Amino acid sequence: MLKKITILILLSFLLISCWEKDKETWTTSSETKKEETVKKKAGLRNYPWADFSIKIPAAWNVITDKKDIVPNPNNGVLELAITSSETKNGFANNLIILSQKLEKFTTSKDYSITNNVWAENEYLNYFKHSWKEFEFEDWEKSMIYVFDAKYSAETPTIKFIQTAYVCTNKKAFFITTAVPLETKDTSKYEKMLATFKCK
Numbered sequence: 004m005l006k007k008i009t010i011l012i013l014l015s016f017l018l019i020s021c022w023e024k025d026k027e028t029w030t031t032s033s034e035t036k037k038e039e040t041v042k043k044k045a046g047l048r049n050y051p052w053a054d055f056s057i058k059i060p061a062a063w064n065v066i067t068d069k070k071d072i073v074p075n076p077n078n079g080v081l082e083l084a085i086t087s088s089e090t091k092n093g094f095a096n097n098l099i100i101l102s103q104k105l106e107k108f109t110t111s112k113d114y115s116i117t118n119n120v121w122a123e124n125e126y127l128n129y130f131k132h133s134w135k136e137f138e139f140e141d142w143e144k145s146m147i148y149v150f151d152a153k154y155s156a157e158t159p160t161i162k163f164i165q166t167a168y169v170c171t172n173k174k175a176f177f178i179t180t181a182v183p184l185e186t187k188d189t190s191k192y193e194k195m196l197a198t199f200k201c202k
Contacts, residue, residue: 059085085099
């Protein structure tokens with residue numbers, strides 16, 4: 004798990020970019036037809052994957068040829084790498100989803116706590132802004148952490164929003180969004196992460 008988290012941070016640094024404030028107006032809503040129309044206008048689109056789905060901003064792009072851009076993690080599987088098409092000062096907001104098959108079942112909340120304890124001890128300049136119980140749209144409970152950190156002395160400090168989801172088949176997903184350090188309000192990113200659901 005430690006190697007997986009290390010790779011996750013490395014991946015976040017490789018997907019460099021920023022999101023201009025006027026491009027950041029997107030929201031989430033429930034699954035009714037009328038609200039789906041609102042979502043499309045607001046800029047979120049559903050991204051279905053083999054084992055999960057998540058709604059992402061329409062301006063963000065899925066990196067399809069990950070092997071040439073993002074190294075494979077030593078533990079687990081890189082399921083999805085997405086980056087914003089908008090850049091500022093060489094940085095692009097990004098989303099990374101890693102998965103891991105667990106030997107024994109644990110809760111989403113406990114998996115998230117375990118990953119954050121490691122991050123707190125291993126990252127440089129780690130500064131935790133907030134942590135709280137987090138609920139996905141399908142009522143799964145987890146934790147969400149917002150913190151600043153840098154991977155190494157040579158990399159910049161950025162802000163991370165991290166959570167985790169463990170599906171009933173003991174497949175765990177570690178979900179991280181990286182945004183510029185100066186980002187104050189992370190609520191829209193938290194709403195995006197809340198749309199994650201297992202199939």
